[in-house]
Amino acid sequence: MVAVSERIQRRLTIQTIEIANETKAIRCLDWDRDRFDIEFGLQNGTTYNSFLIEGEQTALVDTSHEKFRQLYLDTLAGLIDPSKLDYLIVSHTEPDHSGLVKDILTLAPEVTVVGSKVAIQFLENWVHQPFKQKIVKGGDRLDLGNGHVLEFLIAPNLHWPDTIFTYDAKTQILYTCDAFGMHYCDDHTFDEDLELIEEDFKYYYDCLMGPNARSVLSAMKRMSQLPGLITIATGHGPLLQHHLTELTGRYRQWSEEQAKAETTTAVFYLSDYGYSDRLSQAIAHGIIKTGVAVEMMDLRSADLQEVRELVSIASGIVIGTPPTTAEITPTVQTVIGTILGATNPKQSFGVFESGAQDSESAYLLINKFRDLGLHPAFPPLLVKETPTDTTYHLCEEVGTELGHWLSRDRSIKQIKALDSDLEKALGRLSSGLYVLTTSQGNISTAMFASWVAQASFKPLGISVAVAKDRAIESLLHVGDRFVLNVLEEGNYQKLMKHFLKRFPPGADRFADIKTYPATNGSPILADALAYMECEVKSRMDCGDHWTIYSTISVGRVSKPDALTAVHHRKVGNHY
Ligand SMILES: Cc1cc2nc3c(=O)[nH]c(=O)nc-3n(C[C@H](O)[C@H](O)[C@H](O)COP(=O)(O)O)c2cc1C
Known part of the structure; x- marks a missing residue:
């Protein structure tokens, strides 16, 4: 050298x-x-x-x-x-x-x-x-x-x-x-x-x-x-x-x-049109988080035989269309026609449009999918402006929504499959109840959690197990900051009910919830018993969860005599 x-x-x-x-x-x-x-x-x-x-x-x-x-x-x-x-x-x-x-x-x-x-x-x-x-x-x-x-x-x-x-x-x-x-x-x-x-x-x-x-x-x-x-x-x-x-x-x-995954989604995009490939990557990332495989294909250069093969094995189909119908070239038109021709009514679909102007091309396509009997996995995603971190996060959530839908039978089967003595013994592990909150750039999100434990004295640190398909997961990488809110015994039901709601992609998870900002920018829940400001130091791959180790800096208890809400379970095959 x-x-x-x-x-x-x-x-x-x-x-x-x-x-x-x-x-x-x-x-x-x-x-x-x-x-x-x-x-x-x-x-x-x-x-x-x-x-x-x-x-x-x-x-x-x-x-x-x-x-x-x-x-x-x-x-x-x-x-x-x-x-x-x-x-x-x-x-x-x-x-x-x-x-x-x-x-x-x-x-x-x-x-x-x-x-x-x-x-x-x-x-x-x-x-x-x-x-x-x-x-x-x-x-x-x-x-x-x-x-x-x-x-x-x-x-x-x-x-x-x-x-x-x-x-x-x-x-x-x-x-x-x-x-x-x-x-x-x-x-x-x-x-x-x-x-x-x-x-x-x-x-x-x-x-x-x-x-x-x-x-x-x-x-x-x-x-x-x-x-x-x-x-x-x-x-x-x-x-x-x-x-x-x-x-x-x-x-x-x-x-x-990836290639062995039971369920596959086909994601079609336009490689040289605006942000189509980036948006499709974010959707793909969200799908993969749920254990569903993705195969991406460019609408402009796709081989028609490969298109047919991919669509025939896919359970879900996502297409990114150009902003106006005028921009759908004959080649792209043929590929889209081939996709539609190879679908079956058991499949789900989603459509996004990058640089959306009149939204006509997206709605035309949606109508065709509906006429063929396919299930719409998410509402049309029309991206009118230059994508921001919020847009990519939304795309990821939309992908996860589709992945959850496609893997719903598998998830139910998995929960039913486990009910042994071992599972009952595991269920005797108990924990507190918490809400993780974070705010980064324009994105704010939260997760209700119980798998939280202190992990170290020096430095002061905690671990949280976060399922790989959680929306908040992509905001918990090394260096990211969040707040751990500790819920109070006898006073947690409202927060629990709120944060366990099913939030559609892009929903405001803090609507009607009183918060104030921590020094690290993340929301502190006004009704929490205590909070700690955390910074992610490492992540350990633990099968279907990431164990996130974080150090804590600032923290405060609002009511010194109150107790932490405790969570008891009977079996260890759910939270
Ligand atoms: C009592 C209870 C405890 C939970 N604890 C955890 C946890 O520690 N880690 C986790 O990833 N999810 C946990 N969950 C699940 C999530 O709170 C919830 O399903 C999730 O916020 C919804 O997923 P999403 O945020 O990706 O939309 C728990 C759920 C319940 C009911």
Whole structure:
């Protein structure tokens, strides 16, 4: 490893580093990336990684986000004469990696753009100028000379429909762009510290790759044919080298678990329309939380046979439509027609519209689904403005609602199945009654809880078991803050009744409830006996629950002589 250079411009910095023979990484470090997309929920910033391979000919693998324009182009010019670039490999066309393609074409008019057929078509529509191009399929090769023979692997849906991976036989590096990445920003080029990155790695998988688990397994099958793999050079976060086997093993395991799920939902979206793919990811994330698998498909590039197959195995179907009927192209129309033709009345459906204007396209589709006898899983989700954290949270809740509906028989069966002596013994564990509340950005939510216990003296800490499909779960990641409200004996019924209501997605859970803000911003229930301000320190995966360990700082008791409400049960197979 040689020459690490850093140029600071507010909280955007660039790191260039030689990662292998004649191969440099240009990592654009975005330290304060906003939490505006669901996949950025952990707030650890992100990086956009681009790579320069210099054989006898030169190739740039991906560019960067346009917010790095000047920094990136100056850095590139410091490494080579950009006008002499031979190839620009576009792993996929999402703007955070291809945002500077037009700039590269201006600096290097003779460069050949390499990508999948779908990617090149998208770029043609986007740049509106002729450029040299090379469409590649799986197994195609490109010899840059000096041993750098590049081989392309198709990896559709990871996480855009047009994705390709690039393998360099000389350095045994596989360039995967979004796949195997994570939104994690720090100076480490590689994955030295597993503990530091594993939560972000999993969260990113859950948001972007989990909904494409079958595609992950297909891509990994292709990867297993490669003669050797030393490094996975991802488009976001540290490159995988030190824990390559462990981390790819986790991808395989998670994807196999997903692929085995009994129930599947098909989520159709429009990859290059507004925020359709982001909204669909948030819905998918909410569905997956309930143990129902998701398969996502792009309406613009879907293969009709695959559409039929997916719809025939799915129990639920979600479609994102464009904002006006005028924007439904003949291709999209054919795919939607194929979806409708393959449905059956036992299925449930949901429709969302990104950039909603007249809502006509959404309602037309809803009527067609209804005419075919499908059950509407949630009211149409019409997103008129640029999505915010509230929108993504709403999408997640809507997805969870659909997942609960589809898995309702399974949940009832599970509860009935357990009634042994052991369950009765477990039921003798008793606890207090509490309400967890949190307020983050524009989102406020709450959960009634009893599985709460003190967990440490130094520091003062508590644990809470939170079911994986709870709405509040996505707001209880490391660093998140909440309030634990302790309910009072003889004075908890009203709060219990309120917080155990079934809240539809997006509902205000604090309507008619008196609260005041804690110093950490979360609501304190005015009728609680005591409260504590908490900060999440770690999460342990405990089957169907997360055990959330949090330290507590500020706390207060409102009535010194009152007692905590206690919860006694008979069996341990419910709360
Ligand atoms: C007595 C009682 C105790 C509960 N304790 C917990 C708990 O500790 N953890 C949990 O995840 N859910 C618990 N629940 C379930 C949730 O309070 C409730 O079903 C949930 O708020 C609704 O899900 P949602 O918030 O995702 O819509 C409990 C329910 C009852 C009736």
